[in-house]
Amino acid sequence: MLIVFNPAAGARRRRRLLAALDLLRGLGLRPEIAETLRRGHATDLARAAALDGVRTVVAAGGDGTIAEVAAGLAGSDSALGVLPLGTANVLALELGLPRAPDRAAEVLAMGRTALLHPGLARYADGRELLFVQMLGAGFDAAVVHALAPGLKRAIGKGAYVWQTMREMPRYPFAPVAVTLDGREDRAASVIVTKGRLYAGRFLLAPGADPRAEGFHVALFRDAGALAALRYAAALPLGLISHLSSVEIRRAERVRLAGEGVPIQADGDAVGHLPVDIAAAPRAMRIVVP
Numbered sequence: 001m002l003i004v005f006n007p008a009a010g011a012r013r014r015r016r017l018l019a020a021l022d023l024l025r026g027l028g029l030r031p032e033i034a035e036t037l038r039r040g041h042a043t044d045l046a047r048a049a050a051l052d053g054v055r056t057v058v059a060a061g062g063d064g065t066i067a068e069v070a071a072g073l074a075g076s077d078s079a080l081g082v083l084p085l086g087t088a089n090v091l092a093l094e095l096g097l098p099r100a101p102d103r104a105a106e107v108l109a110m111g112r113t114a115l116l117h118p119g120l121a122r123y124a125d126g127r128e129l130l131f132v133q134m135l136g137a138g139f140d141a142a143v144v145h146a147l148a149p150g151l152k153r154a155i156g157k158g159a160y161v162w163q164t165m166r167e168m169p170r171y172p173f174a175p176v177a178v179t180l181d182g183r184e185d186r187a188a189s190v191i192v193t194k195g196r197l198y199a200g201r202f203l204l205a206p207g208a209d210p211r212a213e214g215f216h217v218a219l220f221r222d223a224g225a226l227a228a229l230r231y232a233a234a235l236p237l238g239l240i241s242h243l244s245s246v247e248i249r250r251a252e253r254v255r256l257a258g259e260g261v262p263i264q265a266d267g268d269a270v271g272h273l274p275v276d277i278a279a280a281p282r283a284m285r286i287v288v289p
């Protein structure tokens with residue numbers, strides 16, 4: 001087992017990592033630790049471990065770290081493990097993965113796995129990006145793009161609320177052209193999700209499951225600061241999918257295009273539209289309770 005630790009995830013999570021390590025050792029495991037030095041490093045570390053035949057590579061961080069480790073393991077037989085040390089930890093909440101180091105260590109030691117079906121986004125220049133939970137284009141991505149990492153470390157999820165209020169009056173709401181399995185549509189913002197949850201425990205797409213194939217696509221029809229405020233208020237109340245200006249569709253293939261529209265994937269800023277989204281060529285195994 002290799003644990004890939006992102007020291008920049010969450011806030012001061014090294015103690016939780018060390019606690020989990022002690023517990024894993026107590027359960028008879030001898031995990032190695034590799035610390036990431038920069039963005040994207042977790043992918044290189046995971047890929048090298050998979051080539052070496054390491055059976056389980058654990059992402060110790062948040063959703064961004066999980067996605068990077070998953071990208072490195074793609075196509076291999078190594079399983080993905082998770083020690084949730086991030087800010088939002090949406091995938092961990094989605095799959096019921098415990099945050100407490102003792103319980104997380106127990107889950108990793110048991111080694112029970114489920115299938116995970118990541119999404120793969122392809123940019124116009126042919127680059128590919130794997131995501132495990134969701135990809136957003138439009139307003140939520142603008143918030144992620146503008147978020148200062150220091151603020152996130154200092155005040156955690158509150159940083160998203162603060163940045164959302166700042167972006168509302170200034171985001172230009174360029175329209176997003178959406179193609180769902182060949183059918184054309186339009187929206188002000190779009191979230192292509194594998195899971196039910198968004199930004200923590202908030203319900204976005206009832207019925208979605210990262211262990212199933214395909215995507216749920218939330219189309220936010222209304223543009224403008226007031227609409228963004230309405231969506232932001234409905235989210236913590238679990239009411240997003242009930243709003244008349246939000247439609248949730250299922251699709252296997254999604255194309256998103258829009259002039260200068262930012263994208264976020266698994267909570268990280270990852271460039272701009274256009275992208276073509278489909279299932280990753282192979283499902284992978286993830287360690288679950």
Ligand SMILES: Nc1ncnc2c1ncn2[C@@H]1O[C@H](COP(=O)(O)OP(=O)(O)OP(=O)(O)O)[C@@H](O)[C@H]1O
Pocket residue numbers: 006007008009010011036037038039040041061062063064065066068085086087088089090266267268
């Ligand atoms: N050594 C490093 N220094 C700075 N950034 C890093 C380093 N290693 C990884 N990163 C980057 O840190 C970013 C944040 O990581 P991650 O998403 O795991 O944590 P988080 O944002 O706190 O959690 P969540 O996504 O669950 O809210 C990722 O984009 C990752 O590429």
